Amino acid sequence: MDFFRTNIIESFNFLSGSFLISSFDLAYNLSKIVDFVNKNLTQHHHRVAYIATAIAAEYGLNLSRIKNTTLAALLHDIGLMVTSEVKNLSTFDIGDDSKLSHSKIGSYLLKEVSFFQELSDIIEKHHFKYKDYPDIKDEPLIIFLADRIDILLDRNKASYYQKDKICDIISSESGKMFKPEHVEAFLKFKDKEYFWLELDMPDKDKILRKYIQYDIYDLNIENIMEFTKFIGQLIDFRCSFTATHSVRVANTAATLSKYCGFDEQKQKEVEVAGYLHDIGKLGIDPYIINKNGPLTIDEMAEMRKHTYYTYYILTSLEIFDDLKYMAAFHHEYLDGTGYPFHLKANRLTTGCRLMTIADIFTALTEDRPYRKGMKIDKTLSILETFAKNGKIDCNILDILKENIDEIQYISKSLHNEVIAKYNNFKNVLI
Ligand SMILES: [Fe+2]
Ligand SMILES: [Fe+2]
Ligand SMILES: [Fe+2]
The missing domain is CATH 1.10.3210.10 (Hypothetical protein af1432)
Structure with a gap:
């Protein structure tokens, strides 16, 4: 359908x-x-x-x-x-x-x-x-x-x-x-x-x-950014291993969009979509999010629901009409083997394609409870295999490779900044 x-x-x-x-x-x-x-x-x-x-x-x-x-x-x-x-x-x-x-x-x-x-x-x-x-x-x-x-x-x-x-x-x-x-x-x-x-x-x-007329805010992209950063933290701070995931995806995607020729306003919108891309994970059982080991087949199926949940939640917010596709399609592949909609290339815009690459790149380089984050060479070679198999966009991958130093630099400094915040946040729990 x-x-x-x-x-x-x-x-x-x-x-x-x-x-x-x-x-x-x-x-x-x-x-x-x-x-x-x-x-x-x-x-x-x-x-x-x-x-x-x-x-x-x-x-x-x-x-x-x-x-x-x-x-x-x-x-x-x-x-x-x-x-x-x-x-x-x-x-x-x-x-x-x-x-x-x-x-x-x-x-x-x-x-x-x-x-x-x-x-x-x-x-x-x-x-x-x-x-x-x-x-x-x-x-x-x-x-x-x-x-x-x-x-x-x-x-x-x-x-x-x-x-x-x-x-x-x-x-x-x-x-x-x-x-x-x-x-x-x-x-x-x-x-x-x-x-x-x-x-x-x-x-x-x-x-x-019926009780009250609510304030209508004329929110600009900066306000939306503030709100979605908050949501990104809500998602990421559920698990120490992914404490910087959304912020890194958001910024990697925004940098890629800059080199794809998006103007400044559009780059910000890509960043917002990055903060929101895993919002559906809020609906996934914390046990699975925090599992200290690889997921079983059933747990994986449960985890995969998050992209549909992202779509579902963002669809109820009219304002996110365009952003929601970039956010919700981040596990779709150009050959139709992704999920949950199994869309093909003709349905995936540049914004969607670069979000997928930003997400895979970030996930592979992150530490997980059961493995260390991959080195950059290995990460890029995995992405190249994905591109050769027709799953992700070769041109955007080339842009990632050409600008890998800048992307890595941004990613690392954000990682340190957010980890400091995360540690601060953990003190609230005590
Ligand atoms: Fe995801
Ligand atoms: Fe309550
Ligand atoms: Fe309560």
């Missing part, structure tokens, strides 16, 4: 200048992938956002604070991408919040996205209990309450039929885990059927939008 046929055009149609996107769209779509990781808690982020928004509005927060509550709720567990705390979080009372690292990680990484900075502090405190921190702002306490309500709800039964039990448990923690005024606001929904029915609706997009 060639469902993207009409969207692919031979002369790559790049974005130009700036474009409009709302903070809500970015957070809402990113939260979809965060939920891939915890298959037992489907739509957790969308549901928590719905509950938290309803409570915040009922409690009387002003519109700008409701907006931040919704956005932070949509991203509250984003730090889970780099930890394995998922199981513990399904217990109603987790105990000591200071032992949880996912809130610190999420907050730490989000600090770097200038337009999401206000969310960082809220996310850091989203497991704080009222009795331990009675003076903190309402937003994190409301998200904590909403999060615990969602944890209590059994996904196999309609929420409406669980309302009495849920409201009893929540009431019993008023003044302890939760702020009494927030509990009071929540209890106002107890007998309002629509609240429980909306909670079980599959898509919260329209429902959440």
